[in-house]
Amino acid sequence: xxxxxxxxxxxxxxxxxxxxxxxxxxxxxxxxxxxxxxxxxxxxxxxxxxxxxxxxxxxxxxxxxxx
Numbered sequence: 480x481x482x483x484x485x486x487x488x489x490x491x492x493x494x495x496x497x498x499x500x501x502x503x504x505x506x507x508x509x510x511x512x513x514x515x516x517x518x519x520x521x522x523x524x525x526x527x528x529x530x531x532x533x534x535x536x537x538x539x540x541x542x543x544x545x546x
Contacts (some may be wrong), residue, residue, distance in 0.1 A: 481494075497531060500528065506520045
């Protein structure tokens with residue numbers, strides 16, 4: 480993905496934020512995490528999801544995916 484939801488090119492910072500978000504989402508989907516790790520990943524993912532949504536990089540609800 481090289482554009483936001485409005486079709487604008489992503490900046491280098493937005494690309495890095497989206498990569499971090501995708502990495503945390505992948506970790507959150509892992510069923511083999513220790514409880515403390517799963518909780519920490521979700522805690523890190525929540526504010527980053529707000530940033531990604533506010534910037535219009537993605538529009539999705541974490542609760543819909545069970546996160």
